[in-house]
Amino acid sequence: xxxxxxxxxVLHVGRPNPKHNYRLGREWIESSPEEKHLxxxxxxxxxxSQQCMLGCIKNSMTSRSREVILHLYSTLVxxxxx
Numbered sequence: 001x002x003x004x005x006x007x008x009x010v011l012h013v014g015r016p017n018p019k020h021n022y023r024l025g026r027e028w029i030e031s032s033p034e035e036k037h038l039x040x041x042x043x044x045x046x047x048x049s050q051q052c053m054l055g056c057i058k059n060s061m062t063s064r065s066r067e068v069i070l071h072l073y074s075t076l077v078x079x080x081x082x
Contacts, residue, residue, distance in 0.1 A: 011035050012044050 034043040
């Protein structure tokens, strides 16, 4: 299988990470501070707080009505995404 170098990025995770440089064949792979994986935006500190807010809303609310969920989303999540 051939990898598309343009789509490959290195995400250095953790504090004591020495942040080595990597290459694919003869070309160096670009480093990135955050990447999207399975629709979640993951950064080098593994913080996914914006996406986790939706899960917290879902798990903590007894009401599943559309109006309640939309109000909570627009109040708590949307301002962080904008």
